[in-house]
Amino acid sequence: xxxxxxxxxxxxxxxxxxxxxxxxxxxxxxxxxxxxxxxxxxxxxxxxxxxxxxxxxxxxxxxxxxxxxxxxxxxxxxxxxxxxxxxxxxxxxxxxxxxxxxxxxxxxxxxxxxxxxxxxxxxxxxxxxxxxxxxxxxxxxxxxxxxxxxxxxxxxxxxxxxx
Amino acid sequence: xxxxxxxxxxxxxxxxxxxxxxxxxxxxxxxxxxxxxxxxxxxxxxxxxxxxxxxxxxxxxxxxxxxxxxxxxxxxxxxxxxxxxxxxxxxxxxxxxxxxxxxxxxxxxxxxxxxxxxxxxxxxxxxxxxxxxxxxxxxxxxxxxxxxxxxxxxxxxxxxxxxxxxxxxxxxxxxxxxxxxxxxxxxxxxxxxxxxxxxxxxxxxxxxxxxxxxxxxxxxxxxxxxxxxxxxxxxxxxxxxxxxxxxxxxxxxxxxxxxxxxxxxxxxxxxxxxxxxxxxxxxxxxxxxxxxxxxxxxxxxxxxxxxxxxxxxxxxxxxxxxxxxxxxxxxxxxxxxxxxxxxxxxxxxxxxxxxxxxxxxxxxxxxxxxxxxxxxxxxxxxxxxxxxxxxxxxxxxxxxxxxxxxxxxxxxxxxxx
Numbered sequence: 121x122x123x124x125x126x127x128x129x130x131x132x133x134x135x136x137x138x139x140x141x142x143x144x145x146x147x148x149x150x151x152x153x154x155x156x157x158x159x160x161x162x163x164x165x166x167x168x169x170x171x172x173x174x175x176x177x178x179x180x181x182x183x184x185x186x187x188x189x190x191x192x193x194x195x196x197x198x199x200x201x202x203x204x205x206x207x208x209x210x211x212x213x214x215x216x217x218x219x220x221x222x223x224x225x226x227x228x229x230x231x232x233x234x235x236x237x238x239x240x241x242x243x244x245x246x247x248x249x250x251x252x253x254x255x256x257x258x259x260x261x262x263x264x265x266x267x268x269x270x271x272x273x274x275x276x277x278x279x280x281x282x283x
Numbered sequence: 284x285x286x287x288x289x290x291x292x293x294x295x296x297x298x299x300x301x302x303x304x305x306x307x308x309x310x311x312x313x314x315x316x317x318x319x320x321x322x323x324x325x326x327x328x329x330x331x332x333x334x335x336x337x338x339x340x341x342x343x344x345x346x347x348x349x350x351x352x353x354x355x356x357x358x359x360x361x362x363x364x365x366x367x368x369x370x371x372x373x374x375x376x377x378x379x380x381x382x383x384x385x386x387x388x389x390x391x392x393x394x395x396x397x398x399x400x401x402x403x404x405x406x407x408x409x410x411x412x413x414x415x416x417x418x419x420x421x422x423x424x425x426x427x428x429x430x431x432x433x434x435x436x437x438x439x440x441x442x443x444x445x446x447x448x449x450x451x452x453x454x455x456x457x458x459x460x461x462x463x464x465x466x467x468x469x470x471x472x473x474x475x476x477x478x479x480x481x482x483x484x485x486x487x488x489x490x491x492x493x494x495x496x497x498x499x500x501x502x503x504x505x506x507x508x509x510x511x512x513x514x515x516x517x518x519x520x521x522x523x524x525x526x527x528x529x530x531x532x533x534x535x536x537x538x539x540x541x542x543x544x545x546x547x548x549x550x551x552x553x554x555x556x557x558x559x560x561x562x563x564x565x566x567x568x569x570x571x572x573x574x575x576x577x578x579x580x581x582x583x584x585x586x587x588x589x590x591x592x593x594x595x596x597x598x599x600x601x602x603x604x605x606x607x608x609x610x611x612x613x614x615x616x617x618x619x620x621x622x623x624x625x626x627x628x629x630x631x632x633x634x635x636x637x638x639x640x641x642x643x644x645x646x647x648x649x650x651x652x653x654x655x656x657x658x659x660x661x662x663x664x665x666x667x668x669x670x671x672x673x674x675x676x677x678x679x680x681x682x683x684x685x686x687x688x689x690x691x692x693x694x695x696x697x698x699x700x
Contacts, residue, residue: 187319207472
């Protein structure tokens with residue numbers, strides 16, 4: 121899977137109530153979720169995001185509720201990966217479980233600005249900022265988590281194991 | 284070198300000695316889901332398994348929008364009831380029960396040493412009984428339904444040690460907010476947090492859960508309070524389950540020890556729009572409020588109603604402020620009625636509704652309007668949390684909420700105590 125696109129950059133503690141407010145939590149279709157993703161934080165996000173784009177953010181991304189529709193709304197928007205200094209743990213689990221790559225790299229975040237062209241190589245564990253030419257490493261996922269991501273989420277990962 | 288609570292309990296479950304960073308796959312003792320069971324059931328059926336791994340593993344509580352506010356929530360509830368009936372889930376609590384975490388506590392399901400997962404972030408609540416209780420997502424709940432298994436990374440642990448005893452008029456919620464303010468919203472990320480100290484030991488169960496419940500607001504994986512005679516007595520009235528408490532070793536190694544002296548503390552308030560934006564009440568006193576909310580899994584048990592009623596007794600709330608009171612469970616509601624607290628609150632001008640999560644997450648029963656300000660006993664004040672992104676939410680103790688309802692402004696409750 122290719123992870124490459126322009127960057128949307130946000131600060132610390134982007135919480136699930138601004139990623140997908142409670143009033144939209146009953147939605148589940150990707151085309152509905154993407155319309156409201158991040159609308160209370162960045163009202164232009166839905167209109168400007170393109171397939172493959174990347175979110176870079178500060179500490180504790182995804183803090184708050186356990187709602188899985190939060191990362192799902194981001195994935196539905198076309199975002200191919202989130203890079204943050206740290207993630208809230210349930211958001212982290214949910215993202216892996218729905219097949220959205222989610223990478224911790226404070227160094228990369230410090231060196232990525234909004235609008236930069238960035239790509240991620242999952243196999244090599246590298247993040248490259250093509251605008252500045254700099255490359256950063258992230259700690260690769262354990263094998264079973266790589267498998268879940270490769271299957272597009274835990275449901276299909278288990279489906280493959282059950283069969 | 285000894286082991287922390289999290290290391291011990293996960294070692295026991297995994298059947299091998301584990302250390303922080305290890306990945307374990309285990310079967311939990313209990314798995315809770317709420318209204319989101321409707322969505323979880325869709326994923327479960329998609330996995331292609333037609334039977335639950337073990338129906339006894341599951342508890343389902345309808346609480347997030349009860350009774351249903353509209354057709355979409357009603358349909359969700361219907362889907363959940365059909366799922367419960369089809370799979371023979373005995374631990375089902377319908378819309379007349381209360382908030383899942385309180386309902387589970389009252390049912391005696393917070394068992395010391397058990398691993399409890401829930402598809403709700405405040406599942407950390409039951410750690411106050413010495414359980415390992417943690418929030419998970421929807422898809423992995425569906426996987427537990429199908430396979431009985433979930434993976435965990437064994438967390439590092441930190442200790443929060445509360446020193447001294449707070450003065451009169453300063454409550455568990457004030458101390459809990461002070462801790463969140465000091466540790467920060469990401470200060471306990473991925474960690475198991477053990478709360479201890481003579482103050483914690485002195486608290487009744489109603490107040491202990493305030494700490495474990497809010498621990499997720501510091502990023503914690505779980506919160507833990509060592510079970511003691513109060514825990515055992517509480518459970519003796521509610522369950523016949525036999526259990527062996529799991530206690531941390533005295534020589535366990537912690538990633539961090541946070542000490543906090545509460546001897547001279549004043550009431551605390553979490554200001555918009557983050558839970559760790561905590562200030563002494565003196566700094567925000569006088570801020571106009573349009574709505575005071577006594578409710579949620581963090582602050583609406585009988586002890587909280589007793590405190591609120593003692594402040595409201597014989598007084599009237601401000602004409603500029605609404606007071607909405609939602610008991611944490613129907614049991615709390617009944618007990619508060621018997622004790623006269625419901626009458627006291629209604630005579631003061633408050634609204635009392637059936638139990639549930641209510642407006643905490645903006646579903647119904649008191650969503651604020653743009654530019655309105657709410658003071659709440661809840662555990663989260665993110666922008667838009669209560670259903671309106673143009674409103675502001677402050678968090679405080681039940682005493683602070685009651686006192687603020689009387690004046691229509693954020694008010695130090697000590698003048699009414």
